[in-house]
Amino acid sequence: MNKQLKWGTLALLATSVLISGCGNKTDNADGSNTGTNGSPSDVAMPYKGKEISVLLEGHSTSNAIQKMLPEFEKKTGIKVNLEIVPYSDLTSKALINFSSSSGRYDIVMDDIVHGYGYQNAGYVEPLDSFASNAAISSDYDQADFVPEYLNAMKIDDKMYGLPVYGESTFLMYRKDLFEEYGIEVPKTFDELMAAAKTVKEKSNGEIAGITLRGEQGIQNVYVWAAFLWGFGGQWLNEQGQTDLETPEAAKALDFYQEILNKYGPTGVANFGWQENRLLFQQGKAAMTIDATVNGAYNEDPKESSIVGKVGYAPVPTQSSNPKGGASSLAVHGMYLSKVSDNKEAAWLFMSWATSKEQQIKSMSIDPNSGVSSLAAMKDDAFVTKFGAFKDTMLEAIANGNTQYLPQIPQSNEVINNTGVAISKALLSNKTAADVLKEANKLNNKLLSAK
Structure with missing residues (x-):
């Protein structure tokens, strides 16, 4: 079957950006749940004790995720081993992991150009079933992603990654x-x-x-x-x-x-x-x-x-x-390894890291103008921090090849x-x-x- 990336046009992006708990458990400020005795509820953290490994590229997005990581681990009880490497080393490391079926990395972040090859080789898992599972998708909001970025993650109408950042x-x-x-x-x-x-x-x-x-x-x-x-x-x-x-x-x-x-x-x-x-x-x-x-x-x-x-x-x-x-029009996403033993826990991390709440927060942690969240692009912090180049950036994205x-x-x-x-x-x-x-x-x- 002839696979085509479902790229959209970004002609209206600039306009769209500029206009535009249950039982007796309680939610804590950090997003975790506690029971009536105030201790973390294992029921609310079904993947507590799971351990996942994540390969990220050296980028402001990754730096912010690393600094916010304790919040995720406290919220879910999942231990995350992060490895951040220069972009020039990223794909070779990912390919060694995928081709050997070692399962060393549950999640790999990479450019959509390489993601297409990962999908073609059968290395990565489609994400649609995870996205549609309400029990594990509280952080996932399809409507919040820049549509063209999310479409870039799709091949044959299946979603193979979550966009972490985009750029021109x-x-x-x-x-x-x-x-x-x-x-x-x-x-x-x-x-x-x-x-x-x-x-x-x-x-x-x-x-x-x-x-x-x-x-x-x-x-x-x-x-x-x-x-x-x-x-x-x-x-x-x-x-x-x-x-x-x-x-x-x-x-x-x-x-x-x-x-x-x-x-x-x-x-x-x-x-x-x-x-x-x-x-x-x-x-x-x-x-x-x-x-x-x-x-x-x-x-x-x-x-x-x-x-x-x-x-x-x-x-x-x-x-x-x-x-x-x-x-250019470049989108970088997180991909889930086909041989991961902890796919649900990995999905929780992916959806958390790309959520609008975390992306908005990331802008105050590291210089991160490449957010893939519409809410983040509309946030006052985006306009304040990136006003010097915002309009030219949005124009470049809108005209990106x-x-x-x-x-x-x-x-x-x-x-x-x-x-x-x-x-x-x-x-x-x-x-x-x-x-x-x-x-x-x-x-x-x-x-x-x-």
């Missing part, structure tokens, strides 16, 4: 430097190159003109994809083959190589999300293109030295008629092959056309074997 991409730039050097906000890649050149030269090399992700794999691919689409390229052609051996793809990688090697920071070929974010926050680069969640860090006095100095704008494009948008990364079961391998090509272009004398030709050949060999 946008251009972040130093307003003070642009004003000082008389730079207009770039709308095309040519203008982006010129702006990066101006800053690097006029600051005598003390400030990088731009910083982007260069680390091999999903890290560099996630940002480079903006240039692929912005130059009029695409991942897949009408025949379902990867389409990287094209003039448009070569132009995108030539540009990426040139702007980083000429005007980027030292060591940028090893920059992942965190390194890229930190360099920009420290005021050492004039521009970056990255995830919308980065805005929360830019405007957090505890994290950033450039609070109030950052402007936000759509990702530039070069093609007057690009095949897709240059900004649902095919920004390849939505196929083999996406992990395709992304890895392409990431190798990007790294070769940054670190060697090989041309963009040659390395992409090599990656395209590997990708299509993989797809022909499906």
Whole structure:
């Protein structure tokens, strides 16, 4: 059966966001139940004593969950072993766990791009039966999720994950430097190159003109994809083959190589999300293109030295008629392992961690603008904390390209092959056309074997 992700359109998201116990037991403030003697009721905690293991990616969402975890354990009596790893290590750890059927992790958090592959391989459990079970779904509110985020978790009308956070991409730039050097906000890649050149030269090399992700794999691919689409390229052609051996793809990688090697920071070929974010926050680069969640860090006095100095704008494009948008639509979710021995307890954790109450609370704990809860987006804390970039972020999400990364079961391998090509272009004398030709050949060999 041909599986298609049930992606919706986000055209109305910005508008929708801006408008818009029993017996003798008692509920405590922390959500737990007590009997008449004041001790926790085992009846109200049917999974007390269960132990689950959860693999999360290094992210503000995960940091907030970790800090709120004692509340969940007290409320349910379930012991949760959390492991938080960098995003670049996440999928390999998950795949080792799933492919070996070790059951080491009951829950894995990952990008929907990889989640599609997990489902295709039969590694993860559909969640519909848990969601419809009122006895274990007091925290689950389907209507509260951003509809497009929740739909992204569905394959063949079955729900395979709960969206933990969503994001898009946008251009972040130093307003003070642009004003000082008389730079207009770039709308095309040519203008982006010129702006990066101006800053690097006029600051005598003390400030990088731009910083982007260069680390091999999903890290560099996630940002480079903006240039692929912005130059009029695409991942897949009408025949379902990867389409990287094209003039448009070569132009995108030539540009990426040139702007980083000429005007980027030292060591940028090893920059992942965190390194890229930190360099920009420290005021050492004039521009970056990255995830919308980065805005929360830019405007957090505890994290950033450039609070109030950052402007936000759509990702530039070069093609007057690009095949897709240059900004992403990325959704990360929690997935339940097929071989978990504690599926109900794991579901309780998943639904608690993604509930509107916890997501609203998370915004006051860590810089977390990527909430997947409509109630959280409408909360005063969201508007107050993220007002500097809120409108541009919602615009980016509304225009986010649902095919920004390849939505196929083999996406992990395709992304890895392409990431190798990007790294070769940054670190060697090989041309963009040659390395992409090599990656395209590997990708299509993989797809022909499906």
